[in-house]
Amino acid sequence: MCGTNIAKMVDVESVAKFISTIPNVTLVKTYKYMCSNPGQEMIVQDIKQNQLNRIVVAACSPNMHERTFRGALRTAGLNQYLFEMANIREQCSWVHDDPVEATKKAMALTYAAVKRVELHEPLESISVDMCPNVLVIGGGIAGMTTALELADSGYLVYLVEKDSRLGGNLARVDLTAPYLYSARDLLTERITRVFNNKQIQLHLQSKVTSLTGFVGNFTANIEKQNGQESTGTKPIEVRIGSVAVCTGYKEFDASRVTHYGYGKLPNVITSFELEKMIRAGRIETKEGKVPQYVAIIHCVGSRNVEFHSYCSRVCCMTALKYVHEIKSANPASYVSDIYIDMHAFGKGHEEFYKRSSEVKTLFLMYEKGDRPVIHRAGPKDDCEMLIEVNEKLSGELIEIPADLVVLMVGMEAREDSAEVAHLVNISQDKDGWFIESHPKLEPVATTTDGIFIAGTCVAPKDIPDSVAQARAVAARILAKISKGKIEVDAVYSEVDENLCSGCRFCNKLCPFSAIEYDEEKRQSHIISALCKACGVCVAACPSAAIKGRQFSDHQVLAQIDALISKIEYA
Amino acid sequence: MAIRVNPKLIDDLERFGAEDVKFCYHCGDCSTVCFHADEVYRFPRKSMRYLQMGLGRKIETTLEPWLCYYCGQCSEQCPREADPGETMMSLRRWLISRYDITGIARLFFKSLTTEILAVIGVALLTGAFLLFYGLSQGNFSIYDGEGAFLPSHFIHSFDLLVGACLAVFLLINAVRMWFFVMVRGTSFPVPWWLYPKKLYLMVWHFFSQKRYSECERKRNTKVFMPWIVHLGLMLGYVIMLVLVMGFVEKLQYGPRIIWPVHIFGYLATIGLTIGTIYFIRNRLIRKNYVQYKKSHSTDWVFVILLFVIVLTGISQHIFHRTGLNEFANVTYIIHLMAVVPWLLRMPFSKWSHLVYRPLAMYFAEIRREALKRQGAVLPAYSY
Numbered sequence: 001m002c003g004t005n006i007a008k009m010v011d012v013e014s015v016a017k018f019i020s021t022i023p024n025v026t027l028v029k030t031y032k033y034m035c036s037n038p039g040q041e042m043i044v045q046d047i048k049q050n051q052l053n054r055i056v057v058a059a060c061s062p063n064m065h066e067r068t069f070r071g072a073l074r075t076a077g078l079n080q081y082l083f084e085m086a087n088i089r090e091q092c093s094w095v096h097d098d099p100v101e102a103t104k105k106a107m108a109l110t111y112a113a114v115k116r117v118e119l120h121e122p123l124e125s126i127s128v129d130m131c132p133n134v135l136v137i138g139g140g141i142a143g144m145t146t147a148l149e150l151a152d153s154g155y156l157v158y159l160v161e162k163d164s165r166l167g168g169n170l171a172r173v174d175l176t177a178p179y180l181y182s183a184r185d186l187l188t189e190r191i192t193r194v195f196n197n198k199q200i201q202l203h204l205q206s207k208v209t210s211l212t213g214f215v216g217n218f219t220a221n222i223e224k225q226n227g228q229e230s231t232g233t234k235p236i237e238v239r240i241g242s243v244a245v246c247t248g249y250k251e252f253d254a255s256r257v258t259h260y261g262y263g264k265l266p267n268v269i270t271s272f273e274l275e276k277m278i279r280a281g282r283i284e285t286k287e288g289k290v291p292q293y294v295a296i297i298h299c300v301g302s303r304n305v306e307f308h309s310y311c312s313r314v315c316c317m318t319a320l321k322y323v324h325e326i327k328s329a330n331p332a333s334y335v336s337d338i339y340i341d342m343h344a345f346g347k348g349h350e351e352f353y354k355r356s357s358e359v360k361t362l363f364l365m366y367e368k369g370d371r372p373v374i375h376r377a378g379p380k381d382d383c384e385m386l387i388e389v390n391e392k393l394s395g396e397l398i399e400i401p402a403d404l405v406v407l408m409v410g411m412e413a414r415e416d417s418a419e420v421a422h423l424v425n426i427s428q429d430k431d432g433w434f435i436e437s438h439p440k441l442e443p444v445a446t447t448t449d450g451i452f453i454a455g456t457c458v459a460p461k462d463i464p465d466s467v468a469q470a471r472a473v474a475a476r477i478l479a480k481i482s483k484g485k486i487e488v489d490a491v492y493s494e495v496d497e498n499l500c501s502g503c504r505f506c507n508k509l510c511p512f513s514a515i516e517y518d519e520e521k522r523q524s525h526i527i528s529a530l531c532k533a534c535g536v537c538v539a540a541c542p543s544a545a546i547k548g549r550q551f552s553d554h555q556v557l558a559q560i561d562a563l564i565s566k567i568e569y570a
Numbered sequence: 571m572a573i574r575v576n577p578k579l580i581d582d583l584e585r586f587g588a589e590d591v592k593f594c595y596h597c598g599d600c601s602t603v604c605f606h607a608d609e610v611y612r613f614p615r616k617s618m619r620y621l622q623m624g625l626g627r628k629i630e631t632t633l634e635p636w637l638c639y640y641c642g643q644c645s646e647q648c649p650r651e652a653d654p655g656e657t658m659m660s661l662r663r664w665l666i667s668r669y670d671i672t673g674i675a676r677l678f679f680k681s682l683t684t685e686i687l688a689v690i691g692v693a694l695l696t697g698a699f700l701l702f703y704g705l706s707q708g709n710f711s712i713y714d715g716e717g718a719f720l721p722s723h724f725i726h727s728f729d730l731l732v733g734a735c736l737a738v739f740l741l742i743n744a745v746r747m748w749f750f751v752m753v754r755g756t757s758f759p760v761p762w763w764l765y766p767k768k769l770y771l772m773v774w775h776f777f778s779q780k781r782y783s784e785c786e787r788k789r790n791t792k793v794f795m796p797w798i799v800h801l802g803l804m805l806g807y808v809i810m811l812v813l814v815m816g817f818v819e820k821l822q823y824g825p826r827i828i829w830p831v832h833i834f835g836y837l838a839t840i841g842l843t844i845g846t847i848y849f850i851r852n853r854l855i856r857k858n859y860v861q862y863k864k865s866h867s868t869d870w871v872f873v874i875l876l877f878v879i880v881l882t883g884i885s886q887h888i889f890h891r892t893g894l895n896e897f898a899n900v901t902y903i904i905h906l907m908a909v910v911p912w913l914l915r916m917p918f919s920k921w922s923h924l925v926y927r928p929l930a931m932y933f934a935e936i937r938r939e940a941l942k943r944q945g946a947v948l949p950a951y952s953y
């Protein structure tokens with residue numbers, strides 16, 4: 001009944017009465033909340049007392065409560081697959097407004113479920129061993145954190161970094177916002193620990209060239225690289241149980257925003273170029289002068305439909321960090337901060353924003369689609385450039401003097417992200433970021449078991465968030481390792497070796513890369529641990545050699561037959 | 571044409587008292603709580619924005635700072651402690667220095683030492699001149715009548731001379747204000763007949779200070795204290811000015827009391843005394859009202875001089891009526907040593923707002939009416 005969710009539209013008593021007339025049906029019961037503890041207990045008792053061997057629950061979606069009722073079956077000592085749910089809520093009571101028709105439909109759906117469950121077979125879940133070794137791709141702050149966390153727990157980690165040094169993008173940064181800690185200090189400690197940790201096998205200037213297998217039992221090839229080229233040395237083959245992908249981001253190419261004149265005007269620089277200056281200890285123009293007027297422009301490449309509509313999250317606070325760095329290097333300078341919105345969402349950020357006002361930063365707001373334009377100043381002006389902008393908070397068209405313009409370039413997915421996604425078999429969104437299995441509840445897992453993602457390869461984020469994700473990945477992997485075995489759902493597809501002709505149609509179609517081709521036997525083979533039972537191969541196989549367990553032809557056809565049969569629903 | 575931003579102006583304004591305007595992040599809370607902001611004159615946020623951006627030419631042509639009477643509601647409300655009320659006060663000081671053609675006001679606002687030296691200098695010059703004059707022709711033990719140390723006809727001429735200086739400076743400043751606001755700052759045509767039509771507003775606002783009283787609504791008290799005291803102080807000042815300029819000979823006549831003249835003198839003295847004590851007390855305690863939390867150094871010079879003037883004014887009156895003529899002459903000289911710098915300082919200090927406020931209300935209404943005649947569609951309330 002689901003309270004009144006079902007009962008207000010469907011006459012459940014009539015449905016029960018009708019179902020009780022069907023052959024093989026021993027017992028029919030209605031209950032207010034079948035998913036509640038008393039409801040489940042009732043099922044357990046009835047199974048035991050009446051020696052029931054098949055159960056149908058007509059209620060909500062199996063997505064919601066199939067696990068719950070399977071649990072009841074197990075408790076009663078019945079195989080959990082001898083069960084079927086008829087969805088008379090989402091697919092019936094919620095979407096109809098005619099109680100008579102809705103009741104008839106509920107009868108049909110339940111009847112079809114009964115017809116189907118008659119053909120269900122008991123299935124056993126399988127379990128495979130979990131290899132405790134881990135592959136971490138990317139040696140930035142996220143990758144190193146994951147690797148150290150796992151290695152410190154005593155497991156072997158292969159840390160693969162494409163570059164010749166560790167640290168990733170963070171190694172290009174001087175101080176961090178909002179507490180102005182040194183990025184170098186954060187990294188040095190980690191890098192030293194990675195080098196000294198016996199449990200971490202570090203592969204610099206290397207690339208993972210292949211990954212096969214399934215959760216708990218992957219095999220990867222790591223190849224030494226010379227730039228983009230393979231060095232030709234023999235790849236190292238490693239056995240691993242899980243993979244952490246921490247490949248990071250790359251900065252937006254500022255020359256794509258043509259009217260900022262990046263690349264043409266010598267003193268228009270990107271945030272990373274300013275970092276370089278700060279690390280070298282001197283903020284100056286190309287002519288070697290100390291700039292009197294510095295302008296910082298936010299959202300270069302971000303929050304704009306032309307380039308990236310998302311917010312890069314770290315640039316606002318980084319810009320404020322520059323304000324402090326510029327002011328402390330040259331207290332006589334004037335800093336204009338040209339922004340769209342000030343996103344000060346994190347811990348200590350709002351306070352940092354206020355401290356930036358305290359040093360008399362001139363904050364100027366521009367409208368999203370109405371970007372500032374940079375001109376060269378005239379000979380009479382006391383500055384190099386003039387930035388023209390429609391200032392939103394005053395409503396005035398203004399020009400801002402500038403000797404040095406800093407473009408806050410946003411984050412974007414790396415150019416090799418598609419290659420990585422393909423390698424480890426995960427998906428990307430329209431911007432190229434890797435997709436989590438659930439954005440809120442599964443932020444570091446992916447749709448492929450055993451593959452985890454952390455840091456800025458998932459979406460733009462700051463250091464604390466990246467580190468938190470990295471540690472979350474480590475925790476998820478450690479949980480799997482400590483369990484020792486991987487439980488695989490018994491619902492998967494199987495190839496009948498007597499029928500398979502080895503045409504390999506299914507190999508290419510499988511969205512989970514779960515089908516292997518056995519060269520010796522010249523036949524395809526499905527790795528049950530990877531199969532999600534989507535049924536694509538079952539439908540595609542020209543020889544009808546693939547069978548979906550729990551979704552066999554005769555089970556599905558029986559259900560369909562029942563639905564379209566001409567029964568008088570009284 | 572784009573207006574050039576001047577990031578340096580905010581440094582300059584700091585000396586005028588706008589120390590916290592840098593904190594403003596333009597939430598607009600201040601403008602929404604303000605009783606006086608409306609769809610034509612929006613403040614304090616917008617004025618603060620112009621100041622942050624250093625649009626000096628723009629601020630120069632605005633009237634908004636004069637339309638604020640510093641009730642302090644905005645500063646109490648401000649989530650970032652940017653003190654909009656004090657910023658408006660500072661802008662008024664800055665505007666005074668801009669209207670002043672001589673540059674003296676700017677000097678005084680920026681340097682307390684200069685101001686004190688100037689005040690002491692003028693006071694000493696006045697004292698020396700009066701002593702010299704008195705000794706050269708009068709008797710130190712005679713206060714009025716034949717052979718007086720400082721005869722009242724001489725004092726009358728002296729007063730008129732000082733008054734003329736005051737008037738000339740104020741007039742020049744007022745004309746400059748008109749030029750900035752009504753010529754440079756008004757882009758639409760203003761019909762000439764609006765000037766006589768709206769003239770009554772200047773008189774009305776001068777004598778009633780109605781807008782100031784409106785600021786007191788927020789406090790829900792029956793007696794609008796600062797407004798009433800301020801009005802008393804101002805009326806006392808004006809009455810005294812009229813008496814001194816026109817009736818000083820009758821005022822000094824004695825020892826008999828000439829009631830038709832002296833009654834005004836007493837009333838003015840009451841207003842000035844209460845005002846002085848009230849403002850000194852509030853500035854010292856600084857608790858009750860936001861507007862007294864921060865005092866500019868020029869404020870203190872004003873109240874201290876006023877205190878000396880009131881004290882010596884009352885004493886010389888008493889000494890004269892009780893026949894202590896020597897004492898009366900000494901206190902009178904000290905009195906004038908304070909009065910002259912006080913009066914001459916007026917066009918260069920905050921106290922010139924006596925003229926600018928009613929003028930601002932007058933100009934504001936002329937502009938509003940002219941704008942309405944333009945059929946201009948005023949944007950909805952967006953402060």
